[in-house]
Amino acid sequence: MVTVKDVAKAAGVSIATVSRVVRDEANVKKDTKDLVLKVIRELNYQPNALARQMRQQSTKTVIVIVPDIGNSFFHEILFGIQDTATKYGYQILIANMNNKPDVETYYFNALLQKQVDGVISLSANIAKSLMDKVANAYPIVVACQYLDNSDMPNVTIDNISAAKRIVEYLIEQGHTHIAHLTSHPTALLYRDRFNGYISALAEHGLPIDLELVCYDEPSIEGGYRQMNNLLELGKPISAVFAAGDTMAIGALKALKNAGLKVPDDFSVVGFDDIEFSSIFEPALTTIRQPKFLIGQTAFEKLFKIMNGAPLDSLKDILDYELVIRESSGVNRHK
Amino acid sequence: MVTVKDVAKAAGVSIATVSRVVRDEANVKKDTKDLVLKVIRELNYQPNALARQMRQQSTKTVIVIVPDIGNSFFHEILFGIQDTATKYGYQILIANMNNKPDVETYYFNALLQKQVDGVISLSANIAKSLMDKVANAYPIVVACQYLDNSDMPNVTIDNISAAKRIVEYLIEQGHTHIAHLTSHPTALLYRDRFNGYISALAEHGLPIDLELVCYDEPSIEGGYRQMNNLLELGKPISAVFAAGDTMAIGALKALKNAGLKVPDDFSVVGFDDIEFSSIFEPALTTIRQPKFLIGQTAFEKLFKIMNGAPLDSLKDILDYELVIRESSGVNRHK
DNA sequence: TTGTATGCGTTATCAA
DNA sequence: TTGATAACGCATACAA
Numbered sequence: 001m002v003t004v005k006d007v008a009k010a011a012g013v014s015i016a017t018v019s020r021v022v023r024d025e026a027n028v029k030k031d032t033k034d035l036v037l038k039v040i041r042e043l044n045y046q047p048n049a050l051a052r053q054m055r056q057q058s059t060k061t062v063i064v065i066v067p068d069i070g071n072s073f074f075h076e077i078l079f080g081i082q083d084t085a086t087k088y089g090y091q092i093l094i095a096n097m098n099n100k101p102d103v104e105t106y107y108f109n110a111l112l113q114k115q116v117d118g119v120i121s122l123s124a125n126i127a128k129s130l131m132d133k134v135a136n137a138y139p140i141v142v143a144c145q146y147l148d149n150s151d152m153p154n155v156t157i158d159n160i161s162a163a164k165r166i167v168e169y170l171i172e173q174g175h176t177h178i179a180h181l182t183s184h185p186t187a188l189l190y191r192d193r194f195n196g197y198i199s200a201l202a203e204h205g206l207p208i209d210l211e212l213v214c215y216d217e218p219s220i221e222g223g224y225r226q227m228n229n230l231l232e233l234g235k236p237i238s239a240v241f242a243a244g245d246t247m248a249i250g251a252l253k254a255l256k257n258a259g260l261k262v263p264d265d266f267s268v269v270g271f272d273d274i275e276f277s278s279i280f281e282p283a284l285t286t287i288r289q290p291k292f293l294i295g296q297t298a299f300e301k302l303f304k305i306m307n308g309a310p311l312d313s314l315k316d317i318l319d320y321e322l323v324i325r326e327s328s329g330v331n332r333h334k
Numbered sequence: 335m336v337t338v339k340d341v342a343k344a345a346g347v348s349i350a351t352v353s354r355v356v357r358d359e360a361n362v363k364k365d366t367k368d369l370v371l372k373v374i375r376e377l378n379y380q381p382n383a384l385a386r387q388m389r390q391q392s393t394k395t396v397i398v399i400v401p402d403i404g405n406s407f408f409h410e411i412l413f414g415i416q417d418t419a420t421k422y423g424y425q426i427l428i429a430n431m432n433n434k435p436d437v438e439t440y441y442f443n444a445l446l447q448k449q450v451d452g453v454i455s456l457s458a459n460i461a462k463s464l465m466d467k468v469a470n471a472y473p474i475v476v477a478c479q480y481l482d483n484s485d486m487p488n489v490t491i492d493n494i495s496a497a498k499r500i501v502e503y504l505i506e507q508g509h510t511h512i513a514h515l516t517s518h519p520t521a522l523l524y525r526d527r528f529n530g531y532i533s534a535l536a537e538h539g540l541p542i543d544l545e546l547v548c549y550d551e552p553s554i555e556g557g558y559r560q561m562n563n564l565l566e567l568g569k570p571i572s573a574v575f576a577a578g579d580t581m582a583i584g585a586l587k588a589l590k591n592a593g594l595k596v597p598d599d600f601s602v603v604g605f606d607d608i609e610f611s612s613i614f615e616p617a618l619t620t621i622r623q624p625k626f627l628i629g630q631t632a633f634e635k636l637f638k639i640m641n642g643a644p645l646d647s648l649k650d651i652l653d654y655e656l657v658i659r660e661s662s663g664v665n666r667h668k
Numbered sequence: 669t670t671g672t673a674t675g676c677g678t679t680a681t682c683a684a
Numbered sequence: 685t686t687g688a689t690a691a692c693g694c695a696t697a698c699a700a
Binding site for chain 2: 001046047048049050051053054059069070072075076078079082091093094096098109110112113114115220249253256275276279280281
Binding site: 338350356357384 | 692693694695696
């Protein structure tokens with residue numbers, strides 16, 4: 001391995017001078033600089049990033065904890081983060097937890113061990129105690145997810161309001177018996193969407209039937225299973241609001257399987273606007289989260305924290321959008 | 335930041351002893367060990383991974399260059415890599431190139447700068463000169479993709495044979511006029527699949543019409559566009575072989591749009607077996623690459639190279655599988 | 669079983 | 685404008 005020492009010797013200068021040239025510092029004579037650059041090229045010298053990082057106590061690297069990289073919802077967020085990080089000369093390290101909390105803990109240690117300068121977590125499943133320990137001492141931003149009573153920097157949309165909005169849209173279409181497919185109520189995220197659902201019904205004087213609220217894994221299979229359960233209830237439902245697009249697609253499959261036509265017989269709406277949702281047939285009506293922007297905002301926020309700059313606000317609430325496609329329509333069975 | 339020094343002072347031992355305890359080395363008295371561990375807990379000491387890596391000249395980290403993290407084809411491969419890497423105590427750093435070659439170059443530098451111990455590239459778009467430079471001096475494995483005349487360690491399936499197999503399946507179903515949707519012929523991958531297509535036709539004495547071979551981006555849009563072009567040709571085609579599942583799904587959409595029924599009027603087959611292919615309706619007939627196994631094998635191979643162990647073979651050719659679903663069937667229009 | 673001392677490759681301080 | 689040298693935090697050869 002060729003080091004500053006080798007370059008210095010070959011160029012007949014000190015290692016300090018080599019270092020200055022490498023870092024493109026001022027105060028170095030043109031001739032010297034040219035000579036050193038020539039030698040660097042000749043020897044094919046590459047600065048050892050590890051040594052530099054160790055000396056500077058900074059890696060210019062940020063770890064992004066992704067709950068499940070197989071979920072396309074996270075891709076665009078990742079793009080947004082990466083886009084902004086690159087702009088500031090940072091690398092991102094993608095840590096895929098594969099939905100296992102212990103893995104998350106493992107990656108948090110990378111931070112404690114100074115391998116990264118900051119963390120963006122797209123998950124909030126981690127033990128609260130560890131989270132607090134980390135948050136107090138290290139730069140961290142939580143995006144998409146969030147915890148109860150937490151004062152951690154955060155970037156999300158207003159899930160309550162968005163859920164309420166899309167359920168109100170169904171109500172506007174004449175639906176009065178609307179079911180809700182959702183997931184682990186331990187996640188505040190799902191409780192918020194549930195609350196939005198409830199308050200939309202309540203404000204429009206519609207009856208609330210908790211038997212129409214079904215819980216399962218946030219997956220196609222989960223949505224499929226619960227939609228079938230719903231159908232077996234034999235109640236006069238005409239629409240369903242799924243708290244995630246994957247569950248909504250599962251519901252769509254169950255309905256097709258049962259011989260029901262969407263949106264003629266039944267309306268289905270989701271949440272998130274993942275890539276599949278516009279490709280699947282029928283294309284899904286859903287709430288679009290500004291994923292790229294969430295990523296950008298999260299990095300910008302983290303960057304400020306890492307550099308000790310003041311934050312305009314601890315929590316950023318971004319705008320969502322109701323995207324109406326083919327899976328929903330007016331209730332024709334009133 | 336608390337370091338070995340702090341721990342040593344607090345425990346009244348030398349830093350060497352602390353280091354021994356941290357690394358769980360033998361030759362340290364039980365009492366001393368317990369004491370040191372107690373102090374470590376009390377001070378909440380975390381070894382600085384950067385310093386350790388620098389000292390050992392090894393990061394226990396492998397970079398995986400992914401052409402496009404938004405393409406679900408790569409997820410399972412990533413899982414396979416991660417699974418095996420974790421088993422050996424390695425971290426993986428996912429570098430998303432976003433289909434930009436310059437980004438790939440950028441990440442290769444991480445290797446040259448000793449930030450990672452090895453590279454798994456799922457892409458082969460990089461400049462051949464850089465690739466060679468890297469391959470000669472550093473541990474690297476290329477998976478899924480490959481270059482002409484290259485003697486780099488490699489893990490793939492036999493694309494020629496797989497393409498031939500799925501086209502032969504179409505021929506068995508009575509199809510005689512089979513089109514081919516493919517992408518950039520600069521990629522050896524696509525040329526191989528094209529060759530498989532040609533040789534299946536040739537061996538069964540079927541006419542070869544190069545007008546039925548269409549090139550476009552390997553995306554849903556690309557498949558959609560080219561399927562429409564094909565339809566406009568007005569030729570008696572009854573089946574199409576797309577060199578990738580995304581293009582196949584685009585073709586499916588174009589056919590539906592044209593009022594054609596799949597598989598009654600038309601058969602469509604793809605390649606790769608991405609997640610969406612089994613969810614889309616009609617579910618896609620395709621070639622399944624053993625993605626998880628490719629990932630595992632690639633890491634195992636890299637691990638051997640990193641440790642100077644001999645390789646059983648330079649190139650591993652894994653088995654593929656023909657997966658028959660709903661998008662293909664017998665030719666009823668003969 | 670433990671401690672001392674050196675070096676990993678770089679950056680940065682200070683002096684020249 | 686340049687050079688000598690001291691850190692950064694750890695692992696390890698060698699000595700005790």
